[in-house]
Amino acid sequence: MAAAKSLEFPYDQKPYAYDGDALKKAWERLHAGDREPFPADAKLQQAWRAYHRGDFAEAIALGSKLGARGATVANKAAAVAATYLEEDDRRALKLLEDAAKRADEATRKAPDDANAWYMQAFVLGRYAQRISIVKALAEGIGGKVRKALDRALELEPKHADAHIALGLYHAEIIDKVGALAGRLTYGADAAKAAKHFEQAIKLNPVSAIAHMEFANGLLMLHGDGQKKKAVELYRKAAAMKPADAMERLDVEQAKAELE
Numbered sequence: 001m002a003a004a005k006s007l008e009f010p011y012d013q014k015p016y017a018y019d020g021d022a023l024k025k026a027w028e029r030l031h032a033g034d035r036e037p038f039p040a041d042a043k044l045q046q047a048w049r050a051y052h053r054g055d056f057a058e059a060i061a062l063g064s065k066l067g068a069r070g071a072t073v074a075n076k077a078a079a080v081a082a083t084y085l086e087e088d089d090r091r092a093l094k095l096l097e098d099a100a101k102r103a104d105e106a107t108r109k110a111p112d113d114a115n116a117w118y119m120q121a122f123v124l125g126r127y128a129q130r131i132s133i134v135k136a137l138a139e140g141i142g143g144k145v146r147k148a149l150d151r152a153l154e155l156e157p158k159h160a161d162a163h164i165a166l167g168l169y170h171a172e173i174i175d176k177v178g179a180l181a182g183r184l185t186y187g188a189d190a191a192k193a194a195k196h197f198e199q200a201i202k203l204n205p206v207s208a209i210a211h212m213e214f215a216n217g218l219l220m221l222h223g224d225g226q227k228k229k230a231v232e233l234y235r236k237a238a239a240m241k242p243a244d245a246m247e248r249l250d251v252e253q254a255k256a257e258l259e
Contacts, residue, residue: 007081009054009245011252016053016244023049029243032204033161036072036115047073054245056081060095064102068116071106075099075119076246079126084249093130099123107148114156121148121165133176142186145169160204164213167196171217190221208250211237212257234258 018026023045027038030052039045047062047070056077063074078099082092103120110116124145128136136142146169152162170193174182182188197214204210215233218226237254240247 007057007085009056009085009249011054011245011248013053013055013245016242016248018049018052023052026243029206033159033164033200033207033210034072034115034118035156035159039069041066041069044070044073051077051246052244054248056085056245068106068109071102072113072115072119075103075106075123079119079123080246080249082130083126084253089130093127096123096127096130100127112155114152114159114162117148117155118152118159118162118165121145121152121162124148125165125168128172133172137173137177137186142169142173146186158203160200160207160210163196163200163203164207164210167193167200167217168213169193170196171220175220193217193221206240206243208237208240208242208247208254211240212250212254215257231258 018030024038039048043062044066047059047066050056050062051059051073059077060074060081063070063072063077078095082095082099086092086095100120100123103116103123106113106116107120121144124136124141128141128145145165149162149166149169152159153166156162170182170188170190173186173188174190174193176182177185177188179188179190194214194217197210197217200207200210201214211233215230215237218230218233234254234257238251238258240251240254242248242251
């Protein structure tokens with residue numbers, strides 16, 4: 001019960017409740033970043049409604065019951081909750097470890113689903129941030145993330161969220177191990193990072209997280225040399241109109257960064 005309590009969305013959920021036909025009408029806007037197809041399955045629709053309104057524990061529970069086809073919604077909910085809402089490290093890591101298992105199963109059962117691969121990279125990336133990027137690289141997580149993102153973009157080149165994640169991959173590695181070691185060992189490249197972030201914003205210009213992660217990436221790669229541009233990107237992110245609970249958390253995070 002404590003875990004569910006700690007995952008409660010702290011803002012008004014009413015603007016993000018997509019009951020009945022409202023979900024289908026808003027779907028294209030809600031999924032501009034991941035290009036997830038609208039589900040015909042009513043149970044899967046319910047899981048996505050829970051996710052979009054910020055009932056993340058419910059979305060995890062509903063999605064998990066549906067096996068590989070519910071893995072994307074369950075894993076997205078787990079990653080968002082672990083990143084923004086769960087303050088207890090142990091519980092956050094458990095959420096991400098469970099999500100990683102679901103993601104592995106989804107990539108095996110649905111190898112041509114771009115989001116199965118993207119979510120594998122996404123949850124492992126969040127896991128790496130929790131345990132430390134350097135530790136994650138030593139455990140071989142970096143290679144798995146890169147492979148999953150490359151596969152996601154091979155299957156869906158217009159996957160804006162995968163471009164964000166790949167931009168972050170390059171930036172975080174260079175930030176932690178340096179440009180030379182990053183390039184030689186992991187193929188990390190600052191110019192490629194910027195290119196992926198720019199492509200993400202081009203594909204999904206209303207994405208707060210795309211602007212915010214681009215800002216984070218610039219600060220990792222160039223420090224105060226790009227502070228002015230980073231602040232401008234944070235301002236754009238903070239001014240976005242969120243369409244769901246995750247986007248609201250992103251916008252609030254951007255506001256906090258500006259402060």
